[in-house]
Amino acid sequence: MLSRNFLSITFVALIFASCSNDDDVNDDGILTGIDNPETYVFERSGQSSVNFSGQTTRILMAEEIIAAMLDNTSTEEGLKAMFAHQEGANDFSDADLNASDKNVRGKTAASFDFFSGNATDQALIRVDFESWIETQVAEVFPNFNVLATPGTAGQIADGSSTRYITGQGLEMNQVFNKSLIGALMVDQIVNNYISANFIDAGTQRDDNDNDVLDGSNNYTAMEHDWDEAYGYAFGTAADLEDPRPTIGLDDSFLNKYIGRVEGDTDFAGITDAIFQALKLGRAAIVAKDYTVRDEQAEILRELISEVVGIRAVYYLQQGKNALPSGGSQDFGPSFHDFSEGYGFIYSLQFTRRPNSSEPYFTKAEVDAFLADLLDDGPNGLWDVTPETLDSISEDIAERFDFTVEQAGSL
Secondary structure (H helix, E strand, C coil), rough: CCCCCCCHHHHHHHHHCCCHHHHCCCCCCCEEEEEEEEEEEECCEEECCCHHHHHHHHHHHHHHHHHHHCCCCCCCHHHHHHHCCCCCCCCCHEEEECCCCCCCCCCCCHHHHHCCCCEEEEEEEEHHHHHHHHHHHHHHHHHHHHHHEECEEEEEEEEEEEEEEEECCCCCCHHHHHHHHHHHHHHHHHHHHHHHHHHHCCHHHHHHCCCCCCCCCCCCCHHHHHHHHHHHHHHCCCCCCCCCCHHHCCCHHHHHHHHHCCCCCCHHHHHHHHHHHHHHHHHHCCCCCHHHHHHHCCCCCHHHHHHHHHHHHHHHHHHHHCCCCCCCCCCCCHHHHHHHHHHHHHHHHCCCCCCCCCCCCHHHHHHHHHHHHCCCCHHHHHHHCCCHHHHHHHHHHHCCCHHHHHCCCC
């Protein structure tokens, strides 16, 4: 089996290849034209020039939303208000979140590259998230204390845990959670904040060249854009300057699943590769080296998209392996995995092929996968077959640089 421990080596090679001329690398192979720090620390006049507080805020808002989706006293109105928070509204338990002018809905399917000219799909995607809230409140909450059966929502055991599912076997809180990884975190990183189309817009490149700061802030607009990409990956880390030691432990979204992929020996090194590309891209912006910046963007598109693809296949395969046999009705472990897989499949439409303007999978392809997952019988996941799960897994892996075996293993 192919080991992905080569990621860091490949990353270093790409850095060296990105240099515009031989003077950028010394005899020891060290970049000399860019001051690339050991950790994500950038300063101007002795003060930090890094800011991604808006990203941290939205991640914390999203955490409260998915927690509230498991509280059957939550209302549809309240959950939707959390999603589309208005400044000053008492939607969250955290007063700072209530005071914020940020919200999750406004940045869902909102990247410059994919949605600035695609209001139709943007609206459909936001309606999906709202419909999952509606389903949780209208179908799942009334049956919280009912045993789920095919076609009937309710609770189902998953080892020592209790899951709450629709009549088709979906956990809507998991669908919402994993789909938001793509529609918010991935989309904003790979299709917005590291995109030359966005961060070079208007006078931003000239302003960066001339150290023109963004209003009263201690950063240029371009520096801030790149920091915001960093924030969607690492904005809740215990150590914001070096998130690697606690990767996977800091939130329930992209950070968590970078960590899960890192924990698979087939993909070890992916955390450092993502961190290094974000760090070097920011250093390149300070150095006004847009060639290196854009090359790091392409590395990030590939690696972050792979995280989504790997976890989609992983959950389909783990759910398949947990399917009950011999007359058992122990579907809980499988339904939990399938629900997470559903969300990661949904997130594939927000991925981005490197050196391309296209996602790894179109919205139409994603919609077809999701339909296939639920149409093996009248009761959705209760009827899904191993053949369907393998077929979808193989189609996903084929687009990426990994196999079903690699992604599907523990």
